[in-house]
Amino acid sequence: MDWTTILKAQQTDFIQRLKSGDLLHCEKEGQHSELTVISGERLKQLRDFCWEMAEKYRRTSTPIRDVFVNNLKGKLGEEVVKSRLGDFVTEVDYEKRIGGDGKIDFTLTSDSSIGIQVKARYGNFDTIKWSISQEEIEKNSVLVCILIQEEVSEAQSEYNLILAGFLPTNIINSYGVKALVEIDELLYPGALRGYLESLTSSDADKYFSLGHECFNKKDYKGAIDDWTQAININPNYAGAYNNRGITRSELGDNQSAIDDFTQAININPNCADAYCNRGNAHSELGDNQSAIDDFTQAININPNCADAYCNRGNAHSELGDNQSAIDDFTQAININPNCADAYCNRGNAHSELGDNQSAIDDYTQAININPNYAAAYQNRGNARYELGDKQGAIDDYTQATKIHPNDADGYYNRGGQHLFLGNRQSAIDDYQKAADIYKKEGNETKYRDAISQIHNLTC
Numbered sequence: 239m240d241w242t243t244i245l246k247a248q249q250t251d252f253i254q255r256l257k258s259g260d261l262l263h264c265e266k267e268g269q270h271s272e273l274t275v276i277s278g279e280r281l282k283q284l285r286d287f288c289w290e291m292a293e294k295y296r297r298t299s300t301p302i303r304d305v306f307v308n309n310l311k312g313k314l315g316e317e318v319v320k321s322r323l324g325d326f327v328t329e330v331d332y333e334k335r336i337g338g339d340g341k342i343d344f345t346l347t348s349d350s351s352i353g354i355q356v357k358a359r360y361g362n363f364d365t366i367k368w369s370i371s372q373e374e375i376e377k378n379s380v381l382v383c384i385l386i387q388e389e390v391s392e393a394q395s396e397y398n399l400i401l402a403g404f405l406p407t408n409i410i411n412s413y414g415v416k417a418l419v420e421i422d423e424l425l426y427p428g429a430l431r432g433y434l435e436s437l438t439s440s441d442a443d444k445y446f447s448l449g450h451e452c453f454n455k456k457d458y459k460g461a462i463d464d465w466t467q468a469i470n471i472n473p474n475y476a477g478a479y480n481n482r483g484i485t486r487s488e489l490g491d492n493q494s495a496i497d498d499f500t501q502a503i504n505i506n507p508n509c510a511d512a513y514c515n516r517g518n519a520h521s522e523l524g525d526n527q528s529a530i531d532d533f534t535q536a537i538n539i540n541p542n543c544a545d546a547y548c549n550r551g552n553a554h555s556e557l558g559d560n561q562s563a564i565d566d567f568t569q570a571i572n573i574n575p576n577c578a579d580a581y582c583n584r585g586n587a588h589s590e591l592g593d594n595q596s597a598i599d600d601y602t603q604a605i606n607i608n609p610n611y612a613a614a615y616q617n618r619g620n621a622r623y624e625l626g627d628k629q630g631a632i633d634d635y636t637q638a639t640k641i642h643p644n645d646a647d648g649y650y651n652r653g654g655q656h657l658f659l660g661n662r663q664s665a666i667d668d669y670q671k672a673a674d675i676y677k678k679e680g681n682e683t684k685y686r687d688a689i690s691q692i693h694n695l696t697c
Contacts, residue, residue, distance in 0.1 A: 242409075248426035249403055256363055256400065268324030270428050276317060277396035279572040283541045284313050285392065287332055307390045315358025315384035316343055318399045323431060325477070327354065329508045329539045341374045347477045347506065348446065349438045353378035355407075360386040363402070367418040375407045375417065379437060383424055401427040442472040449478070453485060461485045476505040480512045483519070492519040510540040517549055526553040544574040551583055560587040578607040582614045585621070594621040612641040616648055619655075628655045646675035650688060657695070666695050 252272065255261060264271035276284070288309035292302050316330045327344040342353035355378040357368040368383045375381075385400040403424025410417050425433075435443075449464035465482040468475050483498030499516035502509055517532030533550035536543055551566030567584035570577055585600030601618035604611050619634030635652035639645050653668030673688035 242425060245425040245429050248428065249422065249424055252403075252426055253363070253421060261400070267321050268326070270322060270431070272401055272427065274318045274321050274399045274401065275396065276314060276399060280317075280542050281395070281397065284310060284317065287541070288313060289392075303392070306392065311358045311360065311386065311390050312343075312356070314386060314390070314397055314399055315356045315382075318358075318384050318401055319344060319354065319356050319382055322401060322427075323434075325511060326431060326434070328506060329510045331508060332539060332541060341371070341377045346434060346438060347509070348443065348472070348475055350474070350506070352380075352434065352437050354380050354382060354434075356382045356384060358384035358386055358399075360388070360390055363400075363421050367420055368402075369416045369418050370407075370410065370412075371416050372412050375410055375412055378407050380430070380434065381405045381407055381410065381419070382427075382430065383419070383421070385421070401430075403427050404430045404433070406433065440471070442468045442475055442478070445471065446475070446478055446481075449481060449485075453481070458485050458489050474505050476502040476509060476512070479505070480509065480515065483512075483515055487515070487519050487522065492522045495519045496523075508539050510536040510543055510546070513539065514543065514546045514549065517546070517553070521549070521553055521556070526556045529553040530557075542573055544570040544577055544580070547573065548577065548580045548583065551580070551587070555583070555587055555590070560590045563587040564591075576607055578604040578611055578614070581607070582611065582617065585614070585617060589617070589621055589624075594624045597621045598625075610641050612638045612645060612648075615641070616645070616651070619648075619651060623651075623655060628658050631655045632659075644675055646672045646679065646681075646684065646688075649675070650684070653688075653691065662695055666692055669695070 261272040262270070263273040263275075288306050291309045292305040295305070313330070320327065320330050323344075325347060327346055331343075341355070343356045344354040346352045355370060355374045357370060359366050359368055363385055366385065368381070370381050382404045383402040385402040387398045387400065388394050388396070402421050404427055405419060405424055410419065445464045445468040449461045449468065452458070452460035452464055462482055462485050465478045465485070468478040469482070472478070479498045479502035483495040483502065486492070486495040486498060496516055496519045499512045499519065502512040503516070506512070513532045513536035517529040517536065520526070520529035520532060530550055530553045533546045533553065536546040537550070540546070547566045547570035551563040551570065554560070554563035554566060564584055564587045567580045567587065570580040571584070574580070581600045581604035585597040585604065588594070588597040588600060598618055598621045601614045601621065604614040605618070608614070615634045615638040619631040619638065622630040622634060632652055632655045635648045635655065638648040639652070642648070649668045650672035653665045653672065656662075656665040656668060669688045669691045673685055673692065676685035676688055
């Protein structure tokens, strides 16, 4: 039986479910989903980019709205493929330059010779046809087709996008300049990643997979050895350099990690993850300006990277630029409203600027998202203390110590609040707990401070 037979049968079933709207929907990036929803801040950034492109490169004979719509259709389709394939493929190209993408929308992270062409169309699934030129067939290994269910316009607030199917370009029949394909000619999209993996199956990929297995087991030395072997076999394996850099960072060797991330970037200049990871390594070494530069480049490549905004915010905070930090944390929250770290970090920046009420609001939101966020309780306690809410501070420090029973600072801070409220014995008990933990940790300075507090209360 031909390998496409099963995928054609699955495609027939998929089309039947498409008629009834009973589609598979998975929001997790890198996982298969028949339906992808794009709305909110993510859509706003896409629209803004497409308007910039339309303004910059429109032809005088073409209405600017038509240029915008064509740009947006293409970017919506690319966002779907990136969402479904994740780091397996390169980033969506957001460079504002003339000349287009060279008829290739994506390449595989592990093999830049394997191109992917994405076509997005709006219309009824049973009448729509996707077109691909002869040049695109020659330059790409796979055609991926996206069905847009809503008419594309500047006012649309949400798009429900369907991954309609794929075709290897070597089985597309082209008559003349272009080939046209309908949905029932496509192969079921759930096999897209598997097919692409089959094109790159090699000894390098085997070592790459072994490296992941070691990393997941926290066998970092083994992971480095496997990814090094993958690089020895394929010196242009950007993903292996990136992963080896991550592992070296885990082991504290941030300079070697930076070297690996730099090599990954040299191979694939559009790898936002490598820029973001290199930024983290620069931060660990205290080079916050270099970190900001890397996070900014990651954002230029992928404007929807919440982590890059959050990490750049941390770097701005380290340099004392708390307003820029707040702006970045706010953008991270706009992209990912469930990012507890962004709320907590923004709260820290508000606190540094003396706006303790805004800080409390942010810490509270972080706690709502993650009820076991000990640092958010600890920091909210500090902000409540600054506003004179001693009992509220005690309640937060208590919760922080419940989550982390060895949180010496939580006991120490709570002791201070008990002292303000006249709860002398409770203060002594907390300072003693803090002193015991500080001594166990070898923190001599804080240990002596806690003992001094006890001595003052018992004399």
